[in-house]
Each structure stands twice: as structure tokens, then as C-alpha cells.
Amino acid sequence: MKRTLEFAKIFPVFLVLLFLSGCSQGLFNQTDTLELTQTYEIPDFGFSLDYPEGWIAETQGPITVIIENPDDRELMFAPCCERSSGIKIAFDHRKLALLESWGLPENASLDELLQFNINEISGMSNPEISETTIFGVPAVRAKFYEVQWYLEYAGFIKDEAFIFGYGAPSEDMRDRFLPTWELILASITPIE
Numbered sequence: 001m002k003r004t005l006e007f008a009k010i011f012p013v014f015l016v017l018l019f020l021s022g023c024s025q026g027l028f029n030q031t032d033t034l035e036l037t038q039t040y041e042i043p044d045f046g047f048s049l050d051y052p053e054g055w056i057a058e059t060q061g062p063i064t065v066i067i068e069n070p071d072d073r074e075l076m077f078a079p080c081c082e083r084s085s086g087i088k089i090a091f092d093h094r095k096l097a098l099l100e101s102w103g104l105p106e107n108a109s110l111d112e113l114l115q116f117n118i119n120e121i122s123g124m125s126n127p128e129i130s131e132t133t134i135f136g137v138p139a140v141r142a143k144f145y146e147v148q149w150y151l152e153y154a155g156f157i158k159d160e161a162f163i164f165g166y167g168a169p170s171e172d173m174r175d176r177f178l179p180t181w182e183l184i185l186a187s188i189t190p191i192e
Contacts, residue, residue: 043191137157
């Protein structure tokens with residue numbers, strides 16, 4: 001009986017700790033796909049995409065960032081070596097002439113674009129690479145870890161190169177966000 005009373009005193013504390021451990025980040029920690037209720041236009045690139053309610057989207061020059069956690073706002077446009085606490089979607093597009101002045105080979109292939117990104121921008125090591133299509137054009141997809149866990153796409157549209165992807169603070173969070181990411185990719189629409 002004494003053990004039962006001791007357990008009855010401790011059990012509520014255990015429940016509170018269990019609840020807090022599940023909610024400690026308050027971020028994307030579920031396996032369900034998030035509903036996409038907001039649309040963001042990237043007019044100078046000519047596309048829009050949908051993203052989850054309550055997330056923050058901003059554009060600074062050729063870079064658009066959508067973040068899950070408002071606490072990451074100061075890291076929105078920080079280099080990829082800064083760790084955010086939630087999912088961070090980033091889209092960057094640059095004129096080929098500019099990238100060529102930085103060292104991208106003229107008439108570069110997708111592999112050369114990815115290698116340029118590795119050498120000059122992301123510093124990713126040992127990416128898992130596959131071919132895909134995004135924005136209606138061929139692209140390469142890279143999964144890698146560099147401070148955060150990333151899934152990134154690179155390709156060319158007209159006279160520009162783009163990098164589009166998302167990062168997460170853990171591999172598990174990156175992988176659990178994948179079904180929502182697939183919905184975001186399916187929502188990409190040309191702006192008429």
C-alpha cells in the first residue's frame with residue numbers, strides 16, 4: 001500500500017515530464033503531413049508555392065526563406081553553417097553570368113552546378129545524389145549533413161541556376177518532414 005501511495009504521488013510528476021518532453025521544441029515533431037494553407041510568390045523567378053499555416057516567409061534579394069519557428073528569425077538569411085531549431089526552407093536563384101564570374105563553368109552540367117555548390121557555397125560532404133525534376137526542369141537532388149540535415153535540389157531555368165531545399169536540426173526531423181515537402185513540391189505553380 002505504501003508503494004501505491006508513493007507511486008500515486010510521483011505519477012502526476014511523471015506525466016508532466018512526459019508531456020513536456022514531447023512538447024519541448026514545439027516544432028515539427030509529428031509524422032502527419034502538415035496542411036499547406038499559405039501561398040508565397042517568387043515573382044522575379046516566376047513561381048509560387050504553398051507552405052504551412054503560421055510559418056514565416058521572406059525574400060531578401062534572390063533568396064527566399066520560409067521558417068517554421070519564429071525564434072529562428074535572426075537566422076533566416078544566415079549561412080548554412082548556422083543551426084536553426086526548426087525546419088528552414090530556402091530558395092536561391094542567381095543569373096548564370098554572375099555564377100560564371102564566380103567560377104561556374106560556362107554551359108555547366110547539373111553535376112558541375114552541384115559540385116560548384118559543394119565547393120563554393122554549402123561545403124556539403126558525402127551527399128547522396130539522385131536525378132529528379134523540379135520547376136518542370138531536370139535537376140539533381142542531394143541529401144547531406146552539414147551542421148544541419150538537408151535535402152536540396154539544384155538546376156537551371158533559362159539564364160539562371162537555382163538551389164531549393166530544406167534543412168532540419170536532426171536527420172529524423174528532416175525525414176519526417178518529407179511528406180509535407182512532397183506537398184510543397186506538388187504545389188509549385190508558374191505565375192502567369
